[in-house]
Amino acid sequence: MRRAVAVVAGLAVALLGAAAASRAAAGVRHGDAVPGVIHPSDLERIKRILNLERFSIIAAVRLGATDGREAIIAEPLPDETLKKVKEVCEAGGFCPDPVGFVASRVRVVLLQDKDVETVVTVEKEARGARGRLVDLRVLGVEGDLLGWNGRAEASDGHVALSLTPVTGRPDGTIRPGLDPPLLIRFNPEQDRFQVYDCVAGDGGEAMCDFKEEAGD
DSSP: OOOOOOOOOHHHHHHOOOOOOOOOOTHHHHHHHHGGTOHHHHHHHHHHHHHHHSEEEEEEEEEEEEEEEEEEEOOOHHHHHHHHHHHHHTTSOOOOTTTTTEEEEEEEEEEEETTEEEEESSSSEEEETTSSSOOHHHTTSSSEEEEEEEEEEETTTTTEEEEEEEOOOOOOOOSOOOOOOOOEETTTTTTTEEEEEEOOOOOOOOEEEEEEEBBB
16 A cells, blocks of 8 residues: 655655755754654545645744644655666765755645645646746756755745756756755735845845745
């Protein structure tokens, strides 16, 4: 029988022989601390409402007594893709972050009462409440998007994501599609998740701000 919940962080272990790190910041719980926020009944509800068989809760946070809970859900790479990534890594090519996770699709969901609302979906595109969060091609992502290598983070009491697209090229190589990674954080002024981007100012200092959505 297939397991209902597959530990996606463990895919990085299979690839690199290293355990996924567990970090806690600003109330966000990661890794083995997630059961303190997400309960077995939540897993069954997520499975049913989102029609998922294999997934992991990467991080979660309580938003407040009536605001519900946020969670990052990651779905595993297909077996053939995982095998290819492993082979490339062992041959000395691109290896995913050993303290992160690899996934075919990543979501941020809001759990309130008996509802499960998807507020961010990252697969072939990164989409939020107002359509595409960003145009990945404009950022320079090229090739066949095979999946995502990421880390869960915290921002303003919410979950946050640092994501690198894993891309396949015509020559058979696998490479990271972005450097630095794509940052997705909750913007309290806009009350929604957006891409958080940093550029170098005239004096070399980092200038960071949220980007408006790319739309559809």
